Amino acid sequence: MRKDTAISGDTTLHSRILADIEGQIVSGEWPPGHRLPFEVDLAAQYGCSRMTVNKVMGQLVRSGLIERRKKSGSFVAQPKAQSAVLEIHDIKDEVQSLKLTYGYALISRTTRRSDAEDMRRLGLAKATDVLDITCLHSAGPDPFCLEKRLINLAMVQQAAGFDFIEIAPGPWLLAEVPWTSAQHSIQAISAEKEEARLLRLPPHQACLVIERQTWGQDGPVTNVRLTYPGSRHVVTAQFKPGG
């Protein structure tokens, strides 16, 4: 068959088929549990090969819109847990996107043998040397975020020789150390005295705390706890099926 890659429309065949099927589902015309046409039939309907349809179906599965069972067919999925994509930006970018001048100040930097709390935060099995950094990110004249970070020196030897006076540990680590996975937790706390002082807040003010634990290929790399003052900071996440 002659290939006319210039699709009869504007985008690729994939996108057109994908959009069609997504449309059927989100409009409710194909409710949860409805069985979609078989790959062979869709291929015939769109006049394309089965593999093209298969690719689309793969995307639909990944986005959670459909479920597929061999021998039975493909079905519109029951919507269940929503999963949203949380974008975690660099703090500097975050501040600058608010049209404020970004400031960074190192508050403390100490090296020690990891204690029980350090090992818990990093998820260490046995004690190693850790670097403990506290620093403050500011937006214009105001404190923006307090960062308390632990770096596992067993994984990041070169951090021992870096002062972190000019460059924040976040971007430095990102450029320096390959990492494989991360886990985030978000909670609300009342600011403790020391935090409140550094963030120039009244004591017991509600703060948003984002804690991120990062692993490299060979073990824990770093744990960072970012404390954002009051309700000034908002974390957002988007969900869109088939993204």
Next chain:
Amino acid sequence: MRKDTAISGDTTLHSRILADIEGQIVSGEWPPGHRLPFEVDLAAQYGCSRMTVNKVMGQLVRSGLIERRKKSGSFVAQPKAQSAVLEIHDIKDEVQSLKLTYGYALISRTTRRSDAEDMRRLGLAKATDVLDITCLHSAGPDPFCLEKRLINLAMVQQAAGFDFIEIAPGPWLLAEVPWTSAQHSIQAISAEKEEARLLRLPPHQACLVIERQTWGQDGPVTNVRLTYPGSRHVVTAQFKPGG
């Protein structure tokens, strides 16, 4: 060439190639900016067709590990904004996974013409009728989460005839209304008097507030604000490249 789908290993060819390349990247052997072999060369190296390699490359692009430029080739991406997947579970499941008995109580349910605040929360362009629901989810004997929800009756007519006494609006909407996208925001607040009373908290206690705005195909469906007491609730998110 004879097809031996029984892969020389344990999984599919895809997975093997994907794992190999991911390994090169996360181990740091291929640092950011490094150019990967061309598709043709990888295909030759693995003794497979170019399309198989192409599929893998597509996954690597989607997971943000590489960037591809025509004529230049494929390059290991500079790690930038981290994006994590936030799983937003049903509150009932959340409570039950803590081995606590789930309880639900409707506190108020009123219908009105949307005021300015309603329109802001729902993102309405012009006024419609809205259903305003306040309810409480509990875990064992304790309040777990306060839910304040608006439902756009122009989009969800059938909600007007439902009492929400036995069934919480969240699961009801999930089953009843197809939706296309959602946006979440998370922030820390100090509990106001009314919230503190319902959640049985001392006033001004720090609370985590998750607000979710949901759109259907034809417009705003619902806005829900979930207030979790104190630092008892933690939202978690996972990141794993190439997931």
Next chain:
DNA sequence: TAGTGGTCTAGACCACGCT
């Protein structure tokens, strides 16, 4: 056991963007 999805091939043409 037969139907369905899962995977793969060995080609092909096209568009884009370096050089």
Next chain:
DNA sequence: GCGTGGTCTAGACCACTAA
């Protein structure tokens, strides 16, 4: 120009599983 990725085909075999 020409090399690279982007897309697509018309087959094929296999594994799984529901009937």
